[in-house]
Amino acid sequence: MSWMAWTLPTAIFFAVIAALLVIFTIITLRHPETPRVGILRIETTRGDRLFMTLLGSAFINLAWLGLIGAHQPYALIVCLIYAAAVFRWV
Amino acid sequence: MEKTLNQKAWLLVLPVLVLVSFSAVIPLMTVVNYAIQDAFAGEFYPLENKFEWFSMLLESERMWSALGRQAAFSAIILAIEVPLGIIVALNMPKRGAWASFCLVVMSLPLLIPWNVVGTIWQIFGRVDIGLLGYVLDSLNIPYNYTQDFLSAWGTVIVMDVWHWTSLVALLAYAGLQSIPDAYYQAAKIDQASRWKVFRYIELPKMSGVLTIAILLRFMDSFKIYTEPFVLTGGGPGNATTFLSIDLVKMALGQFDLGPAAAFSIMYFLVILLISWVFYTVMTNLDKKDGV
Numbered sequence: 001m002s003w004m005a006w007t008l009p010t011a012i013f014f015a016v017i018a019a020l021l022v023i024f025t026i027i028t029l030r031h032p033e034t035p036r037v038g039i040l041r042i043e044t045t046r047g048d049r050l051f052m053t054l055l056g057s058a059f060i061n062l063a064w065l066g067l068i069g070a071h072q073p074y075a076l077i078v079c080l081i082y083a084a085a086v087f088r089w090v
Numbered sequence: 091m092e093k094t095l096n097q098k099a100w101l102l103v104l105p106v107l108v109l110v111s112f113s114a115v116i117p118l119m120t121v122v123n124y125a126i127q128d129a130f131a132g133e134f135y136p137l138e139n140k141f142e143w144f145s146m147l148l149e150s151e152r153m154w155s156a157l158g159r160q161a162a163f164s165a166i167i168l169a170i171e172v173p174l175g176i177i178v179a180l181n182m183p184k185r186g187a188w189a190s191f192c193l194v195v196m197s198l199p200l201l202i203p204w205n206v207v208g209t210i211w212q213i214f215g216r217v218d219i220g221l222l223g224y225v226l227d228s229l230n231i232p233y234n235y236t237q238d239f240l241s242a243w244g245t246v247i248v249m250d251v252w253h254w255t256s257l258v259a260l261l262a263y264a265g266l267q268s269i270p271d272a273y274y275q276a277a278k279i280d281q282a283s284r285w286k287v288f289r290y291i292e293l294p295k296m297s298g299v300l301t302i303a304i305l306l307r308f309m310d311s312f313k314i315y316t317e318p319f320v321l322t323g324g325g326p327g328n329a330t331t332f333l334s335i336d337l338v339k340m341a342l343g344q345f346d347l348g349p350a351a352a353f354s355i356m357y358f359l360v361i362l363l364i365s366w367v368f369y370t371v372m373t374n375l376d377k378k379d380g381v
Contacts, residue, residue: 004116005123005134014119042374055366058359065141066148072141 038090053083124351143352156336164311175258196256208320211249261303265296305368
């Protein structure tokens, strides 16, 4: 595994994503859902919304880094607001 | 009869999961690990600022200009290939031996490997032995794709148009073939002009396949590497250094693994975003058609 050059932050990062996938799988198995149509006028499931949240968060973090360039953890607050908006309206 | 629930089919997916994890997931994780460390002589050292490579790239003129060139390239080839493809499709014979002949000829460029296409155009454009270069030179038109910015861009774009317009044309042709004759007869009764037939019958009926064509061409042109690499090597200067060429220069030329990893992640995110749009648009189109 040493060739993969693991670090603690990246390990936590992937663990969080893996945990999210597992949690959403369990939720889907316990509470099956029907897709809904939100403000983007496309059908989305919880999994779709999670994907949009994660991908959007990556861009929010990059934008924060490029435009503000300091206090990176605060970008996560923006991501949380974005996630709430995606799960509420999309 | 009630269906029994059986989840054993998931086991059949296992080989693919193993394959994908070794070919994509594990390498991608490694790239993420590289992106926040400093690689030197096979060892990795922690960075003081974990996002140093990302900040550096976001501020670097080099990446933004490569992105600009990439976006310009994709926009130009789409602006040429889509209308040209439609025009070609509209003028292809609808049935008979000529239709088959046209389809085969149109498919030929699509079958040629990328590096061969690059080599063909590299020789074709040479002033000393290439037909195109020689003819232009004889007409006293200044042309040298190794030294002149415009020649290099022109050649790269014409090469891509030559290689991929067929794809747009074939897709548009398939869309046109699916229009029933009744539509054209109705238009004839209404004395619709050629333009109106195109605007209100052919274009709406082709919109599905055209969306696929545009997205396919955009994705492919955004990832282009081999053809311009073989033709110009990214030159003259950095004139045709598109994103993937720049990335390879950084990763393998300079061996800057950390910055190259950060570059890869950002490039991957853009591709992922476009792929998601592609997938969403396609699946929603299918649903609309299905209704």
